[in-house]
Amino acid sequence: MEDVIYDVAIIGGGPGGYTAAFRGAQYGLKVALIEKSDKLGGTCLHWGCIPTKALLFNAEILNHIQHADEYGIEGFGTHVLNWGAVQKRKNGIVQKHTKGLDFLVKKNKVTRLEGYGRLTGPRVDDVLTVEVTAADNTISEVKAKNGHSFSICS
Ligand SMILES: Cc1cc2nc3c(=O)[nH]c(=O)nc-3n(C[C@H](O)[C@H](O)[C@H](O)COP(=O)(O)OP(=O)(O)OC[C@H]3O[C@@H](n4cnc5c(N)ncnc54)[C@H](O)[C@@H]3O)c2cc1C
DSSP: OTTOEEEEEEEOOSHHHHHHHHHHHHTTOOEEEEESSSSSSHHHHHTSHHHHHHHHHHHHHHHHHHTGGGGTOOOOOOOOOOHHHHHHHHHHHHHHHHHHHHHHHHHTTOEEEESEEEEOSSOBTTBEEEEEEOTTOOEEEEEEEEEEEOOSOO
């Protein structure tokens, strides 16, 4: 890994990071995407936009059912919210999109590195170095001509 000099190293695999990585790779750049979690998608996919909208849709359906008679639909009677099923559906949506990102990493030939990325300092011989600390505390280095950090929520 140390012998490779990437065109760009990106810290953070949320929407900011992965879209930059895919677009960079589509333009022919050699891209490293560094994400501390074992899943790409960031706040948006795992806690924010996607799970909240999945849950909101459940709430919308429940609200419609509770007011069904206003729409001329009768006979719903008692209804029970199965929270486990609600969570299962939401988790399934998140999982599907997470797998979609894994697929796009491969399709776009982005090198994905799992670990906490830290820029070590200014360029040396026109190359930046990012230290990547994995979950088991092993440290590796990524070298790149350009770097960008994408993290606003975490
Ligand atoms: C509850 C909630 C609901 C939201 N709903 C919407 C919505 O409906 N529509 C909308 O447009 N936006 C929504 N947002 C905002 C959206 O989630 C953010 O705008 C978006 O996630 C920002 O993307 P990002 O890539 O900049 O950062 P993030 O998604 O936070 O991703 C950063 C990534 O970088 C990783 N990381 C951080 N530091 C390091 C490091 N040193 N080394 C390696 N990896 C690192 C993190 O693990 C994370 O995966 C919502 C946010 C929340 C909290």
